[in-house]
Amino acid sequence: MKKNRLKNPSIIFLILVGILSIAINLFSPYDSIQINYNASLQPPSLKHFFGTDSFGRDIFTRTFYGARISLFGSAFSLFSSMVIGLAFGGMAGLFRGKLLDYFFSLFSLTVWSFPFIVAVIALTAAFGRGVFATFFALAVVNAVLIGRFVRGEVIALRERDFIISARAIGAGDSHILFQHILPNILPSVLVTTILSFSIFITTEAGISFLGLGVQPPTPSWGFMIRDGIHYIGTAWWISFFPGLLLTLCVVSTSFLAEKLNP
Amino acid sequence: MTYHLRKFGQSLIALFFVVTLSFFLIYKAPAGDPVKTMLGFQVTEEDVQRLRSELGLDQSLVIQYYIYCKRLLKGNLGRSIISDFDIRQEITRRFPLTLSLAIIAILIALFGGVILGLLNTFYRSIGPIIDFIIVGIGSIPVFYLGLIIVWFFGYWLDLFPISGYKGGMNLLPPSLVLALAPMANVARITVIKLDQILGQDFIRTAYAMGFPRRKVIGKFALKNALLSLVSSLSNSFALLLGGTFFVEYIFGWPGMGLLAVDAMLNYDYPVIQSIVLITAVSFITINLITDFVYGLVDPRVME
Numbered sequence: 001m002k003k004n005r006l007k008n009p010s011i012i013f014l015i016l017v018g019i020l021s022i023a024i025n026l027f028s029p030y031d032s033i034q035i036n037y038n039a040s041l042q043p044p045s046l047k048h049f050f051g052t053d054s055f056g057r058d059i060f061t062r063t064f065y066g067a068r069i070s071l072f073g074s075a076f077s078l079f080s081s082m083v084i085g086l087a088f089g090g091m092a093g094l095f096r097g098k099l100l101d102y103f104f105s106l107f108s109l110t111v112w113s114f115p116f117i118v119a120v121i122a123l124t125a126a127f128g129r130g131v132f133a134t135f136f137a138l139a140v141v142n143a144v145l146i147g148r149f150v151r152g153e154v155i156a157l158r159e160r161d162f163i164i165s166a167r168a169i170g171a172g173d174s175h176i177l178f179q180h181i182l183p184n185i186l187p188s189v190l191v192t193t194i195l196s197f198s199i200f201i202t203t204e205a206g207i208s209f210l211g212l213g214v215q216p217p218t219p220s221w222g223f224m225i226r227d228g229i230h231y232i233g234t235a236w237w238i239s240f241f242p243g244l245l246l247t248l249c250v251v252s253t254s255f256l257a258e259k260l261n262p
Numbered sequence: 263m264t265y266h267l268r269k270f271g272q273s274l275i276a277l278f279f280v281v282t283l284s285f286f287l288i289y290k291a292p293a294g295d296p297v298k299t300m301l302g303f304q305v306t307e308e309d310v311q312r313l314r315s316e317l318g319l320d321q322s323l324v325i326q327y328y329i330y331c332k333r334l335l336k337g338n339l340g341r342s343i344i345s346d347f348d349i350r351q352e353i354t355r356r357f358p359l360t361l362s363l364a365i366i367a368i369l370i371a372l373f374g375g376v377i378l379g380l381l382n383t384f385y386r387s388i389g390p391i392i393d394f395i396i397v398g399i400g401s402i403p404v405f406y407l408g409l410i411i412v413w414f415f416g417y418w419l420d421l422f423p424i425s426g427y428k429g430g431m432n433l434l435p436p437s438l439v440l441a442l443a444p445m446a447n448v449a450r451i452t453v454i455k456l457d458q459i460l461g462q463d464f465i466r467t468a469y470a471m472g473f474p475r476r477k478v479i480g481k482f483a484l485k486n487a488l489l490s491l492v493s494s495l496s497n498s499f500a501l502l503l504g505g506t507f508f509v510e511y512i513f514g515w516p517g518m519g520l521l522a523v524d525a526m527l528n529y530d531y532p533v534i535q536s537i538v539l540i541t542a543v544s545f546i547t548i549n550l551i552t553d554f555v556y557g558l559v560d561p562r563v564m565e
Binding site: 106107109110112113114115116117118121122125126129198202205206209210211212222225228229232233236239240243246247250251254255258 | 272275276277279280283287397398400401402403404405406409410412413417499500501503504507508511512522523526527534538541542545546
């Protein structure tokens, strides 16, 4: 089983991109930020695999630097949103009808009144843009979505016989939460979380594309795609390659999620 | 009736919280004090104080909130702090542009999605290819796809003016780009639902009665799949509304999305606030209508 999973091309691709992004300093002689006008706007060649941008920076190097923020930032904020969502959703479900549950329900009702990406963009603007604001906004909105899902699952589980029996023999809330409920909902929460990974990297890139996320000169996929708009007739490679890598990462995550989804 | 009332009540509560949230968006905006943004850099402390009291920013939180709600009820959205235009006028001017884009896009998404879903179910041999297409068009970020379309049709083939609103044909490229993500969503749901329905007894009966496969899938099964499609429309609309920000930016389409992006880059908080509010109100309304329509076509949910 495990062997099969590792053979999956999506996973191989994602791991490869991850490794390349960490070790890009070893592979590339170019700096990701240093400006070099002598090499400005060069088309893809053996020297610059993906060409250079208007400041003469190597797009190949910058693309994989950008992958660091995109992939690892998304993974980190996704994981935190899962933990927060589990905690709040679990408590709201367990203490159903109490004050905490009402607060959570009203909050999630508000968040659900927005399309996902609009909520994230608005919160990013409110937190004062930048890469941390973006990931923080993503984590908050996603935590609410996960929390709502968890709450529903917990409420469904509460009525099941094995929980009622555990309560009958005197088990406390925390024992029930960690010993009985958590193991039961964790698999489906994990699948939902992995499904969201592609949404996270697309949204982060989208917000950077609008100029609200990662600020230049730090390389990011979204901002590089935005950068290329002005040169679209003359230097297509500026936005083509970062976008291609982004799309490939999203597609592989989607295929992975399709496999996991029963 | 209770079903309608409950849904309506939920929407009202959501609306109230959206208004509150949009209020705090300005009140607690950590980045850029609106007053300083308005006045620029060369200001004295007195100027700042004067403007603060003019805007009512020196009042207490509760009073500000009360003034804000009263203003909203009158339909007054305030003025831009950067360009000093009346926000309501600006939005009424731009809203139809975004709406036309969205309507065409949702039509393309529905037709395209259902056709893709039908093709997938009908011709099993090309199923994997269609699956790949569905995942593919659902995965390409809308801003990247838009850029490629602009490059391909605008520069390479030189078919249409690349940006701006000029009416007629140039409505099509942006709405096509906007349609793809919801289209993938519709297609995926059609496939799943058709698959479920084709396993049910009445389909077996239909086959046994000698109906051709074309009719069984294209008529009996599709009809039922379309019902459940209605309940998932909210998702498609969410993708659509989010996509307008990017599509309008790329195609230079002077709608609400472009206004929002400009406002965010300039810290124009009243404009951001108004657009957040309008988007949420539109989305809540769409969801309410979807719920009602779903109640009409499938009365079981009303219980």
